[in-house]
Amino acid sequence: MARVVNFNAGPAALPLAALEQARDELIDFEGTGMSLLEHSHREAPYEKVHREAIALLRRMLSVPETHDILLMQGGARGQFAIVPMNLLHAGKSADYVVTGTWAKQAHEEAVLFGNMAGAKARVVVSTEKDKKFARIPTKDELAFDPSAAYVHITSNNTLFGTQWQSYPETGDVPLVADMTSDLLSRPIDVSKFGLIYAGAQKNVGPSGVTVVIARKDLIAGGRTDIPQIFRYKSFADSESLFNTPPTFAIYVMRNTLRVLEEQGGIEALTRENAAKAKLLYDTIDASPDFWRAPVEKASRSIMNVVWRLPTEELEKKFLGEAKAASLVGLKGHRSVGGVRASIYNAVRLADVEKLVAFMREFEKKNG
Amino acid sequence: MARVVNFNAGPAALPLAALEQARDELIDFEGTGMSLLEHSHREAPYEKVHREAIALLRRMLSVPETHDILLMQGGARGQFAIVPMNLLHAGKSADYVVTGTWAKQAHEEAVLFGNMAGAKARVVVSTEKDKKFARIPTKDELAFDPSAAYVHITSNNTLFGTQWQSYPETGDVPLVADMTSDLLSRPIDVSKFGLIYAGAQKNVGPSGVTVVIARKDLIAGGRTDIPQIFRYKSFADSESLFNTPPTFAIYVMRNTLRVLEEQGGIEALTRENAAKAKLLYDTIDASPDFWRAPVEKASRSIMNVVWRLPTEELEKKFLGEAKAASLVGLKGHRSVGGVRASIYNAVRLADVEKLVAFMREFEKKNG
Numbered sequence: 001m002a003r004v005v006n007f008n009a010g011p012a013a014l015p016l017a018a019l020e021q022a023r024d025e026l027i028d029f030e031g032t033g034m035s036l037l038e039h040s041h042r043e044a045p046y047e048k049v050h051r052e053a054i055a056l057l058r059r060m061l062s063v064p065e066t067h068d069i070l071l072m073q074g075g076a077r078g079q080f081a082i083v084p085m086n087l088l089h090a091g092k093s094a095d096y097v098v099t100g101t102w103a104k105q106a107h108e109e110a111v112l113f114g115n116m117a118g119a120k121a122r123v124v125v126s127t128e129k130d131k132k133f134a135r136i137p138t139k140d141e142l143a144f145d146p147s148a149a150y151v152h153i154t155s156n157n158t159l160f161g162t163q164w165q166s167y168p169e170t171g172d173v174p175l176v177a178d179m180t181s182d183l184l185s186r187p188i189d190v191s192k193f194g195l196i197y198a199g200a201q202k203n204v205g206p207s208g209v210t211v212v213i214a215r216k217d218l219i220a221g222g223r224t225d226i227p228q229i230f231r232y233k234s235f236a237d238s239e240s241l242f243n244t245p246p247t248f249a250i251y252v253m254r255n256t257l258r259v260l261e262e263q264g265g266i267e268a269l270t271r272e273n274a275a276k277a278k279l280l281y282d283t284i285d286a287s288p289d290f291w292r293a294p295v296e297k298a299s300r301s302i303m304n305v306v307w308r309l310p311t312e313e314l315e316k317k318f319l320g321e322a323k324a325a326s327l328v329g330l331k332g333h334r335s336v337g338g339v340r341a342s343i344y345n346a347v348r349l350a351d352v353e354k355l356v357a358f359m360r361e362f363e364k365k366n367g
Numbered sequence: 368m369a370r371v372v373n374f375n376a377g378p379a380a381l382p383l384a385a386l387e388q389a390r391d392e393l394i395d396f397e398g399t400g401m402s403l404l405e406h407s408h409r410e411a412p413y414e415k416v417h418r419e420a421i422a423l424l425r426r427m428l429s430v431p432e433t434h435d436i437l438l439m440q441g442g443a444r445g446q447f448a449i450v451p452m453n454l455l456h457a458g459k460s461a462d463y464v465v466t467g468t469w470a471k472q473a474h475e476e477a478v479l480f481g482n483m484a485g486a487k488a489r490v491v492v493s494t495e496k497d498k499k500f501a502r503i504p505t506k507d508e509l510a511f512d513p514s515a516a517y518v519h520i521t522s523n524n525t526l527f528g529t530q531w532q533s534y535p536e537t538g539d540v541p542l543v544a545d546m547t548s549d550l551l552s553r554p555i556d557v558s559k560f561g562l563i564y565a566g567a568q569k570n571v572g573p574s575g576v577t578v579v580i581a582r583k584d585l586i587a588g589g590r591t592d593i594p595q596i597f598r599y600k601s602f603a604d605s606e607s608l609f610n611t612p613p614t615f616a617i618y619v620m621r622n623t624l625r626v627l628e629e630q631g632g633i634e635a636l637t638r639e640n641a642a643k644a645k646l647l648y649d650t651i652d653a654s655p656d657f658w659r660a661p662v663e664k665a666s667r668s669i670m671n672v673v674w675r676l677p678t679e680e681l682e683k684k685f686l687g688e689a690k691a692a693s694l695v696g697l698k699g700h701r702s703v704g705g706v707r708a709s710i711y712n713a714v715r716l717a718d719v720e721k722l723v724a725f726m727r728e729f730e731k732k733n734g
Contacts, residue, residue: 004400008407011614019394019402026390027383033371033693035386037573037619040375040696073440073575074596077610081594109594116592117483201611206404208440208575208613225483227448227476229441243444244568246575246613247378252404326400329407 005351008329009158009304010181010202013346018255036251041244049251050240056257057204060265061183063190063213070212070232071240071250076102076180078210079197080109083152083176085230086222087195090118092149095173097142098126100133100157101335102178107152117223119149133160135296142168150174150194156182158202159333161306161340162299167192174218182303183211184260185345186270194218202303203345204260205253208246260345269345276343276352277302283356290367291359294338308338315339318362325358372718375696376525376671377548377569380713385622403618408611416618417607423624424571427632428550430557430580437579437599438607438617443469443547445577446564447476450519450543452597453589454562457485459516462540464509465493467500467524468702473545474519484590486516500527502663509535517541517561523549525569526700528673528707529666534559541585549670550578551627552712553637561585569670570712571627572620575613627712636712643710643719644669650723657734658726661705675705682706685729694722 006013029036032045039046054069063069072078080102088094088110096107110121125141127133144151151170156163158181167175167188174194183198190196195214201207212232219232228234234242260269281300284291284307292308295301309315315338322330332338343352373380396403399412406413421436430436439445447469455461455477463474477488492508494500511518518537523530525548534542534555541561550565557563562581568574579599586599595601601609627636648667651658651674659675662668676682682705689697699705710719 001395001398001400003395006401006405008405011405011407011611013405014402016394019404022404023390023393026393027386028368028370031368033368034373034695035381037386037389038373038375038378038380040378041574042701073442073445073613075440075610077596078440081596105595109596112592112594199611206615207408207611208616225479227479228472229444229448229476243442244378244566244574246440246616248573248615248619249575249613252615328401334409 002326004326004328005347005354006329007327007341007343007347007355009333009340009342010199010344011207012202012342012344014206014252014256015259015346017259018252021255022252037248039247041241041247046247049254050245053250053254053257054240056254056261057211060257060261061188061190061213067190067213067215068219068236070214070235071245072210072212072235073208073246075199075207075210076178076197077105079178079212080106081113082230083195083197084110084113084119084121085226086232087174087176087218088114088117088119088121088149089223093120093122093145093147095122095124095144095148095151097124097137097151097153098128099136099154099162100160102157102180103152103154104128106154106178110152124151131296133157133162134294134299136162136164136299139168144170144173146171146173148173150176152176152178154178156301156303158304158342159336161295161301161304163301163303165298174215184266184269185273185303187266200249200253202342205256206249208249209253256346272349273302273343273345276347276349277305279349279352279356280305280341280343283359287363287367290363303344304340304342306332306336306338306340312337314366317366321362322358327355327358369693371693371695372714372721373696374694374708374710374714374722376700376707376709377566378574379569379709379711381573381619381623382626382713384626385619388622389619404615406614408608408614413614416621417612420617420621420624421607423621423628424578427624427628428555428557428580434557434580434582435586435603437581437602438612439577439579439602440575440613442566442574442577443545443564444472446545446579447473448480449597450562450564451477451480451486451488452593453599454541454543454585455481455484455486455488455516456590460487460489460512460514462489462491462511462515462518464491464504464518464520464535465495466503466521466529467527469524469545469547470519470521471495473521477519491518498663500524500529501661501666503529503531503666506535511535511537511540513538513540515540517543519543519545521545523668523670525671525709526703528662528668528671530668530670532665541582551633551636552640552670554633567616567620569709572623573616575616576620623713639716640669640710640712643714643716644672646716646719646723647672647708647710650726654730654734657730670711671707671709673699673703673705673707679704681733684733688729689725692725694725
């Protein structure tokens with residue numbers, strides 16, 4: 001059938017051109033007589049793809065030479081454990097800002113590792129109880145431990161639709177950010193971060209590959225009493241070929257990044273993502289009696305827009321009719337409910353325009 | 368160009384029909400208007416693929432109900448650490464049989480985890496020094512610790528071309544096997560194993576997904592002081608949907624398993640794999656002055672056949688001319704040299720016949 005408009009929260013929409021390239025060369029990759037899926041990770045045809053994917057990330061995100069880019073497996077949840085395993089040295093404590101389900105779980109994994117390895121993980125502040133994660137903490141709430149091993153934040157909270165609008169100052173303490181759901185959606189000054197990680201399956205590629213961007217001195221000074229497979233140093237020293245990488249996932253990420261760069265890179269993405277979010281929030285705000293956005297305005301995410309309808313029955317009707325109109329993936333996370341439109345890089349302004357037109361029509365009929 | 372004959376050691380050849388299916392539905396998966404790469408792992412279209420992949424493994428390997436099948440990320444190297452993290456309880460010791468590079472590294476990872484977690488990992492025997500890993504230990508050399516947490520073996524050694532012909536008896540001590548390079552190539556009695564793991568990229572699929580088959584009581588009794596993402600229990604309790612899985616890798620594995628089952632399943636694979644190996648070893652043995660197989664006959668692998676030529680110069684010539692004849696991936700591992708033909712499930716008897724014909728011709732000209 002014709003392509004639907006895909007608002008999935010991740011794995012999510014990918015640029016059609018990236019998929020078409022994958023299809024066209026699936027059996028015979030660049031005239032080698034075999035699929036990329038069958039290529040050795042130690043031979044030139046794959047190595048070229050691997051290096052290009054890393055180079056694209058470096059260029060598009062303006063990653064300075066002080067930082068390495070690593071491609072790993074295991075998703076953000078893997079990093080919830082791997083970050084403390086590398087950076088949380090014995091006798092130290094790490095600071096966690098808990099702004100959602102994933103931040104909470106990141107903290108829990110750090111506590112478990114800390115218990116085993118003679119270290120601690122502290123919650124600086126949690127926005128769960130007062131506002132059910134509907135806001136990002138204010139500056140005043142962020143009383144960081146100046147001797148912390150690092151400060152961990154989640155830059156964008158997929159389930160609750162909140163996002164840090166500016167990043168906290170942590171002084172000499174390295175700032176670590178889970179950017180799974182907003183990497184490459186807006187400009188970031190990578191030099192301000194000790195470490196950034198992201199599962200690729202939202203903005204930059206398919207599931208199965210995890211991007212890590214980390215300061216070289218933090219990688220070099222990482223714990224050496226953990227298994228080698230979990231050391232950032234193993235991946236930095238081997239150009240992320242420490243073991244067999246998820247070759248096809250990296251290849252599809254490469255294709256995706258190529259398309260996004262051709263579309264104008266980070267500048268064009270920033271512009272379009274802002275326009276997409278504005279259009280959607282404006283539509284919601286225009287009818288506060290029908291649509292209701294639970295997130296504080298100052299904390300609104302431009303990636304995951306969540307809203308409610310007057311009743312759960314109407315929400316169900318909305319989701320059903322949207323799906324029938326080829327607008328799919330709009331159901332809120334099973335733990336939260338409501339409606340959520342994930343408008344990552346591969347969702348275009350024209351797609352959001354279709355959604356907004358559908359919303360106006362639905363409101364007219366049911367409002 | 369036309370398909371080459373692919374003797375890669377992994378990632379390796381896949382059945383053409385499995386790739387063609389991936390190509391044909393790459394843009395529009397089963398009429399859903401989106402690629403499988405874009406589907407949520409929490410929706411029916413992907414879940415069906417996921418469950419079918421697990422069901423195919425269970426059926427084809429005759430996995431009893433006492434064992435769970437898990438799909439994880441991180442490859443066999445990930446399991447080198449994750450096995451002890453789950454099964455090596457404080458105060459215990461694990462036994463490792465070191466028959467190659469990967470077995471050695473598995474032991475090293477267990478030592479590192481043990482140091483942190485109050486446990487030990489012991490080498491029962493290593494075949495490195497006497498014979499450079501050219502043989503599997505004899506029964507007499509396997510003096511297991513009857514109180515060990517588990518015994519770890521590597522069923523097939525990709526670099527050195529050796530393979531266990533029968534598995535050791537370990538009594539009440541769980542037997543753990545890295546079967547990355549021979550899973551589903553011959554029948555195994557899964558009930559005799561506490562845990563089996565395998566990176567998929569040799570016999571059952573592409574890189575990026577790791578198969579784990581483990582006894583339910585071992586999963587349930589695993590350490591609870593490690594991060595949740597590394598607990599087998601997290602994956603068993605969630606049908607391997609604890610976090611976002613590597614969806615496309617699992618899908619290609621599903622396609623591959625379907626094709627292998629249609630070809631006759633484990634019985635047909637066993638027959639053909641034996642015939643392939645016999646043809647190749649017979650060809651080598653027929654000219655001991657020209658081809659030289661360094662592995663003891665009783666330890667020969669039916670998956671990775673390694674051999675040498677009279678000189679390194681001739682080896683280079685052989686590899687170059689083979690490649691020109693579309694016989695690719697025959698170079699021995701960079702740490703070993705020589706020639707290696709990896710003849711996994713997707714390499715057919717007709718492919719090995721082509722290689723053997725080429726070898727005979729080459730010998731005639733250069734012998």
